[in-house]
Amino acid sequence: xxxxxxxxxxxxxxxxxxxxxxxxxxxxxxxxxxxxxxxxxxxxxxxxxxxxxxxxxxxxxxxxxxxxxxxxxxxxxxxxxxxxxxxxxxxxxxxxxxxxxxxxxxxxxxxxxxxxxxxxxxxxxxxxxxxxxxxxxxxxxxxxxxxxxxxxxxxxxxxxxxxxxxxxxxxxxxxxxxxxxxxxxxxxxxxxxxxxxxxxxxxxxxxxxxxxxxxxxxxxxxxxxxxxxxxxxxxxxxxxxxxxxxxxxxxxxxxxxxxxxxxxxxxxxxxxxxxxxxxxxxxxxxxxxxxxxxxxxxx
Numbered sequence: 437x438x439x440x441x442x443x444x445x446x447x448x449x450x451x452x453x454x455x456x457x458x459x460x461x462x463x464x465x466x467x468x469x470x471x472x473x474x475x476x477x478x479x480x481x482x483x484x485x486x487x488x489x490x491x492x493x494x495x496x497x498x499x500x501x502x503x504x505x506x507x508x509x510x511x512x513x514x515x516x517x518x519x520x521x522x523x524x525x526x527x528x529x530x531x532x533x534x535x536x537x538x539x540x541x542x543x544x545x546x547x548x549x550x551x552x553x554x555x556x557x558x559x560x561x562x563x564x565x566x567x568x569x570x571x572x573x574x575x576x577x578x579x580x581x582x583x584x585x586x587x588x589x590x591x592x593x594x595x596x597x598x599x600x601x602x603x604x605x606x607x608x609x610x611x612x613x614x615x616x617x618x619x620x621x622x623x624x625x626x627x628x629x630x631x632x633x634x635x636x637x638x639x640x641x642x643x644x645x646x647x648x649x650x651x652x653x654x655x656x657x658x659x660x661x662x663x664x665x666x667x668x669x670x671x672x673x674x675x676x677x678x679x680x681x682x683x684x685x686x687x688x689x690x691x692x693x694x695x696x697x698x699x700x701x702x703x704x705x706x707x708x709x710x711x712x713x714x715x716x717x718x719x720x721x722x723x724x725x726x727x728x729x730x731x732x733x734x735x
Contacts, residue, residue: 437535438515439578440468442508444501445522449480451623458525460489467531470511471522472496472504474729485732493732501574502590502598506720507727509589513735517584521575524549524621533618534578543583543611546572547619559615564604564660565651570613574599576621583611589721593703594645596638601646605716608650637692640665641700648704650716661701665693 441459445452452471459469469489473480474496484493492511496503505519516538520526530547537545546558561570574590577599587605590598603613643664647657672689675681711718 437538438466438468438513439463439518439531439534440470440512440514440516441518441520442470442472442505442512443520443522444472444504444508444575445476445480446474446499447476447478447480448523449476449478449483452480452522453483455520455522455525456484456487456489459520462526462528463531468492468512468514468735470494470508472508474504475499488734491733491735494728495730495732496727497729498727500592500595502592502594503727505574505598506589506592509584509721510725510727511731511733515581516578517581518578519574519576520621521549521623524576524623527618527620527622529618530620533616533620537614537616537619538578538580542580542614544572544577544579544606544613545616545619546577546613547616547621549573549576549621549623551623564647565654565656567604567607567651569604569607570615571600571603572613572615574602576619578619584721586611586715587720588715588717588723591646591649591707591717591719592723593707593719594642596635597642597646601642601650604646604650608716609714636668636689637696640693641696641703644697644700645704645707648701649707652708653705661697665697668693 443455468491470492471484471490472494473484481495484490494507494511496507509517518534533547534545558571558573561568583606586609587602591601594601644661647660651657669690672681672686676683676686707718708716
């Protein structure tokens with residue numbers, strides 16, 4: 437198996453070095469390792485360039501995980517492309533799980549991340565507008581290269597949840613995603629628990645954009661967005677009653693949700709009609725070639 441691993445990092449040098457140590461120890465020497473950095477200001481560039489187990493270092497200027505993934509994909513040469521967050525160290529069973537799944541004809545394989553910042557259950561598919569969609573964690577996933585070529589990589593319009601958008605698109609093209617507990621990665625969180633407050637505006641812009649882009653102006657699209665907003669709104673009310681949230685913060689978050697939902701719906705419909713192909717990706721890999729500020733290539 438010709439494997440390329442794209443590791444994305446941003447101001448997380450120490451955990452990145454641990455992740456690279458795990459890759460070097462737990463994957464064959466033939467594995468192509470590509471680090472996409474940026475824009476970091478903590479000495480990551482020098483630390484990575486000092487290592488001899490990183491084949492390519494790509495420096496980018498945008499704080500967008502989908503730009504980072506596409507920049508790494510652009511440099512990767514493997515038949516199988518894996519994406520990892522720079523803060524995650526793979527477990528000993530990770531490589532064998534990927535090799536076995538891809539060898540058996542699996543299109544996409546994903547697994548759990550312990551200690552991560554989200555608690556998403558990705559094992560069960562969901563049905564959206566008659567389409568069965570299995571989500572995957574974009575920070576711990578491996579693709580057969582033909583899948584990424586078919587969907588033209590990740591949609592760079594999205595600042596969050598680009599992996600979910602990709603899951604809808606690969607499902608639309610008939611590719612299948614499998615979840616394997618052995619494809620595990622570990623995240624060693626910081627002393628604050630590693631969690632940050634959710635950016636509700638970006639989350640709802642992403643949700644409304646990807647649903648309207650992939651399914652059009654269906655009633656089910658509007659119902660899903662509205663239902664999610666109502667559930668989160670009631671959750672905010674409970675937070676106010678318990679003293680975990682202020683009324684002012686709740687109103688501010690609600691305003692961000694409404695504004696960004698409207699923008700996402702508009703931009704998603706525009707994207708749908710600007711790319712009428714099955715890819716549904718007008719902001720994909722092939723749309724630009726200026727992601728990298730600098731590339732250090734040892735191959």
